[in-house]
Amino acid sequence: MKRIFLMVYLMLITSTMTAQKLVVSENQRFLMTEDGRPFFWMADTAWELFHRCDREQADFYLEKRAAQGFNVIQAVALAEIDGLFTPNPYGDLPLINADPDRPNPSYFEHVDYIIKKADSLDLYIALLPTWGDKVFKNSWGIGPEIFTTENARRFGNWIGHRYKDYDNIIWVIGGDRNPRPNSDDVEIWNEMAEGIAEKAGGYEGTLMGYHPQPKEKGGSSTWFHNEPWLDFNMHQTGHCADRGTYKHITHDYGLKPTKPVIDAEPLYEDHPNCFNAKELGYSLPEDIRRIMYWNVFAGAFGQTYGCHDVWQMYSLDKEGINGPLRPWTLALDLPMANQVKHLKNLFLSRPYITRIPDQSMVLGKQEENNDYVSVTRDALGTYALFYFPTGKTTTVDMSALKGSEFLSWWYDPRTGNAYKASPIKSSSTLVIEPPTSGKGQDWILVIDGMNQNFGVPGKSLSID
Numbered sequence: 155m156k157r158i159f160l161m162v163y164l165m166l167i168t169s170t171m172t173a174q175k176l177v178v179s180e181n182q183r184f185l186m187t188e189d190g191r192p193f194f195w196m197a198d199t200a201w202e203l204f205h206r207c208d209r210e211q212a213d214f215y216l217e218k219r220a221a222q223g224f225n226v227i228q229a230v231a232l233a234e235i236d237g238l239f240t241p242n243p244y245g246d247l248p249l250i251n252a253d254p255d256r257p258n259p260s261y262f263e264h265v266d267y268i269i270k271k272a273d274s275l276d277l278y279i280a281l282l283p284t285w286g287d288k289v290f291k292n293s294w295g296i297g298p299e300i301f302t303t304e305n306a307r308r309f310g311n312w313i314g315h316r317y318k319d320y321d322n323i324i325w326v327i328g329g330d331r332n333p334r335p336n337s338d339d340v341e342i343w344n345e346m347a348e349g350i351a352e353k354a355g356g357y358e359g360t361l362m363g364y365h366p367q368p369k370e371k372g373g374s375s376t377w378f379h380n381e382p383w384l385d386f387n388m389h390q391t392g393h394c395a396d397r398g399t400y401k402h403i404t405h406d407y408g409l410k411p412t413k414p415v416i417d418a419e420p421l422y423e424d425h426p427n428c429f430n431a432k433e434l435g436y437s438l439p440e441d442i443r444r445i446m447y448w449n450v451f452a453g454a455f456g457q458t459y460g461c462h463d464v465w466q467m468y469s470l471d472k473e474g475i476n477g478p479l480r481p482w483t484l485a486l487d488l489p490m491a492n493q494v495k496h497l498k499n500l501f502l503s504r505p506y507i508t509r510i511p512d513q514s515m516v517l518g519k520q521e522e523n524n525d526y527v528s529v530t531r532d533a534l535g536t537y538a539l540f541y542f543p544t545g546k547t548t549t550v551d552m553s554a555l556k557g558s559e560f561l562s563w564w565y566d567p568r569t570g571n572a573y574k575a576s577p578i579k580s581s582s583t584l585v586i587e588p589p590t591s592g593k594g595q596d597w598i599l600v601i602d603g604m605n606q607n608f609g610v611p612g613k614s615l616s617i618d
Contacts, residue, residue: 172276173322176361178385179507182412184455185361185386192506195416195456196498197226197280198491199465204265205233206467208243212268218486220275223495227277228365228418228458230329231265231313232284235466235475236296254288254300254309262316273322280324280418282365283313283350286331289342306342310349318354325350325362326418330390332367333377340377347383361385365418368392371405379409386455390419394428395441398522403452407511414455420445422460423490424479431477437462439489440594443567444524444543446497447596451528451541453511459494461485496570499612500539500598508533515540517549517583524593531555536606540599545591550584557603564589565598565611572600572611 174187185193198219203212219227231248232238238252242264250256269279287295301309317323327347333339347362354360363386364374372379373389387406391399399417406415421427421442427434446457463485468478479485501509515529515538525546531538535556542548552560562575578584578601588597600611 173273173278175321176278176324178361178414181507183414183453184507185414186507192502193225193456194498194502194506195226195458196224196494197228197418197456197458198224199228199419199422199458199460200467201228201230201282201285201465202233202235202467203227203229204231204268205235205237205240205242206472207268209264209267209271211243211467213271214483215486216268216272216275216277220277222491223498224459225277225498226280226324226456226458227272228280228282228326229268230282230285231262232288234285234287234295234330237285238288238298238300249300252298252300254305257309257312269317269320269322273320278322278324279320280326280363281317282326282329283309283346284329286329288329289331289339290334290337292331301342301346303338303341303345306345307349307352310346310351311353312349314350314352314354314360318359323354325354325360326365326388327362328365328374328388330365330367330419332369343378344381344383347381351383357382363388363416363418366390371402372409373402373406375406375409375413375415379413380411384413386414386416388416388418391417391421391445391449392419393421393425393437395421395434395437396524397445398448398526399445400448400452400526400528403449403454404511407453416454416456416458417445417449418458419460420449420458422462422465423488424485425460425462426477429476436479438594439493439568440543440596442490443493443596446494447541447567447598448526448528448543450497450501451511451530451539453530457494457497459490461488461491493568493570496565496567496612499570500565500567500600503611503613504537504539504600504602504608505532505534512538512554515550515552515554517551535603537600537602537608540586540601541596542586542588542599543596544593545588545595545597547585547587547591550586551582552578552580552584552601553582555601555603557605559604561602561604561606563600563602563611565600567596567598570612572613575599577604
């Protein structure tokens with residue numbers, strides 16, 4: 155009966171598929187829909203979604219995240235938390251006898267259901283075929299290590315073929331692992347990625363990244379930047395509050411060939427800072443906001459959010475990992491989960507594909523601390539955005555902008571509200587003093603050319 159219901163549901167929901175396939179923009183910096191609309195990646199991290207949630211829970215989760223403005227959900231088919239031997243809520247394991255050549259149809263019918271439900275809500279699934287402990291366990295994860303250079307391509311073929319017709323799939327290889335030196339790891343991941351591409355539409359028909367562990371400078375680019383299957387680079391900047399995450403984005407932004415870059419795992423909400431809650435406490439919204447705005451201002455094509463309670467779908471009947479503070483259903487409404495849409499809305503309210511980072515607009519040496527002011531602007535000089543993490547008074551160079559007079563707005567990243575400021579006369583330098591200052595008092599100054607018609611920051615872009 156369960157399977158009959160699922161088949162009927164999938165037939166019905168297929169007729170209402172909404173998501174368009176995503177492609178890389180012509181300038182190789184951003185993502186777009188096939189019909190040419192800019193796509194700002196605003197993801198949530200739900201690694202255990204397929205493994206720990208039944209259909210009712212998955213519906214609740216996806217509907218909530220869609221309503222909050224998310225458009226990508228990062229989830230894993232062969233999950234992290236004993237994903238091969240602890241069944242899903244319906245008693246199904248993903249593989250028969252933990253054999254990657256024998257996927258269990260019942261388990262993947264549940265995955266199908268969730269992906270199609272996401273599609274009906276215009277949500278994309280950043281699908282990890284496996285967590286990294288199935289390649290090697292390192293110091294965490296229980297594996298077992300089931301993938302080899304011989305079977306990784308076959309599993310890639312299988313899962314690629316299964317989801318080849320799903321336009322809301324973004325493929326993510328890796329699963330929180332950096333390939334080990336003097337090992338087969340790079341070859342295994344390459345084989346899996348190539349296997350997916352073979353059966354899911356080739357390099358042109360798939361969109362693919364790689365999810366690494368934290369690493370200085372390059373993330374995925376360290377091993378895979380020149381691979382034809384890698385369409386965009388990913389970083390994991392880790393779970394400490396006081397890190398210059400923008401430097402990771404800047405590193406990959408400057409690589410050749412040009413590829414889009416994103417932070418796919420930053421500091422999570424409700425997460426112990428540096429895994430040390432006793433001495434450092436838990437993450438704060440202002441720290442997460444700073445990381446996110448820094449990254450996007452540095453040139454990232456979007457940003458991933460995560461909540462420590464939600465990624466593991468923690469509930470009171472389960473053993474928590476690294477001290478979750480509340481059940482996932484309650485954590486869905488934490489402050490940052492309702493603030494991340496303001497980041498997406500701000501950037502989509504101005505011309506997006508021509509946006510570039512430009513730190514040369516900040517005059518004087520900046521200390522690399524939490525006061526660091528970031529700048530992004532239109533390459534054509536029609537607008538500029540300045541992010542002030544602590545409201546520090548700053549002198550900027552206006553010469554990159556075109557015009558003799560400018561409109562200005564203060565944008566509040568906590569509420570998404572914009573407040574019109576005084577017009578600005580053209581001059582080579584400008585001293586900017588945000589409305590408030592101090593920890594948690596972050597602001598964005600939006601400067602528009604007077605003859606532009608971009609409208610209120612954070613609202614839909616309207617150009618005559």
